Amino acid sequence: MNKKGSSLLETRRLNRVSIKDTIYKMEPVTRTDIAREIGLTLPTITTSVNEMLEEGLLEEVPLPENRLVSSVGRKPAAVRFKPEAALAVGIELGPYATRAVLMNMNGDVLRSSEEVSGDENYQIMVEKLARQIRSLVGESHSLNLLGVGIGLPGFIDCDKGIVRSNPRKDWTGRKLTDDLEKLIRMPVKIDNNVRLRAIGYTMSCRGYKPDTFAYFYISKGVACPLIVRDEVLSGHTSGAGEIGHTMICVDSQGVSRQRSLDELVGEKTILKRCQMKMEQGGAEILSEIVRCEGELGMKQVLEAQLQKDEDVCSILQEIIEYLGIALANVVNLINPGFVVVDGYIMKNDVNQRLLRQAAGSKFYGLNEEEVSLVFRPFHHFYGAKGAAYFIIRRLFLEK
CATH class of the missing domain: 3.30.420.40 (ATPase, nucleotide binding domain)
Structure with missing residues (x-):
């Protein structure tokens, strides 16, 4: 095949990729809206969409009422991918x-x-x-x-x-x-x-979604990848924005030493500290929950927190203070404007409020007013x- 023919095929392929991506993000969407969004001609859009309709990938659906424009004549049809x-x-x-x-x-x-x-x-x-x-x-x-x-x-x-x-x-x-x-x-x-x-x-x-945002994930450790225009901002051989391996200086009984964020806030640390409190005769509400349920996990810790176990509440408040420092450092460094927080520890409103306060008090300048924290409802899957x-x-x- 000559270079001109190869170039034409590659152009068609790239156009189809752009069209598919736009349909997926905006569906249901009209052919006119697709053309306007990606700057291709309406005949180019129509040809590609019709091919995908014939292939059984797309289906035509009525445009939602809230997106209809009052006009004379036939209402525009929209397309979307078939779920299957x-x-x-x-x-x-x-x-x-x-x-x-x-x-x-x-x-x-x-x-x-x-x-x-x-x-x-x-x-x-x-x-x-x-x-x-x-x-x-x-x-x-x-x-x-x-x-x-x-x-x-x-x-x-x-x-x-x-x-x-x-x-x-x-x-x-x-x-x-x-x-x-x-x-x-x-x-x-x-x-x-x-x-x-x-x-x-x-x-x-x-x-609609923000063009740039940070994804702050809390589990056994803490990670924070940055999304820019739908892509993770790091190389394909990278980790996940391993903020958990950043160092924090901790002052304990007059002795200052460095510890990683994961050591301070990971779920393993939370459970270890709660276990020590129970062995020392504290965390009485948590001890009773563990005795009844037969295990110590984050589920039991959060349940004890909601039942006002003072020792558990104190541990989690200190943990979330450290998380707030880490989150503030991310925001002050990269100014994402939008942060998604995900993690089992943030299942309840109490910890969400504590993190907002801990991070917000350390945001620099206008970040305190302009950065949005969105807590993703936790789901194991x-x-x-x-x-x-x-x-x-x-x-x-x-x-």
Whole structure:
């Protein structure tokens, strides 16, 4: 094929990618609105949209009443992707569990599963993961299944599918993408789990969303990737904006020493401090909850906090003060204007209010008035859904 012909095909391909991306973000949307949004001619838009209608990817729907413009003549038709146009599997190999979803284009979870957290032994983990995927997919394997997205902690080379660094040493340096594809016979993409949570958030926000925002995630550690124009601002071989590894100077009994943020605020630290209080005869309400429920976890800690356990409240208030310092540092450095906060500890209004106060009091200049904190309602499967959204983007919208 001559260069001119190749150039024409590439132009058509890029136009189609732009059109698909615009439909996904704005649906339901008219052909005219698509042309206006991306600056292509209406005939170009119409040709591409009609092709996707014939392929069964799109469907025509009435424009919502609140978007109708009063005019004489036929009301404009809008288009959107059929929910079943593509399916994706998303998995988060998290610190507490391996959670998986089968999701459609709408972000609807068709099936989900939860297993124990990934085995320390890499080969055992991969084999268990393959069985979990097969069980989840079932008969959907023959449908419009794009592939499997996997989020896991650490530094990930998502282009090569390699786990460059991970808390589980046996996983480090492994070609997870290649190893899993051999077992399940479908495409696999991997990335850092918090990066995928941020990508999932931005893809699930149809219509208006901020152009730039920080995603502040609190779990066993703290991470804060930055999203700029729908992309995570860091290289493909990066982590997740590992703010948890920044150092904070702590003054304890007149002795000053440096500790990482993760050491000060991670869920492991919270549980350890609460356990010590109970052993010392304190945290009486938490002790009673643990005695009745038979375990100590973040669920029990937050329950004791809501029941006004003074020792638990004191521990969490100190923890959130440190989180506020970290969040203020992020805001004052990069001025994102918008921060999404995600984490189990922020399930209740008390901790959300404490974080607003702790961070807001340290915002510099106009940040105190102009930065919006949005607390994402916590859900255990957000990481898995983010991985599925990642597959929809990489293997459908960008193709």
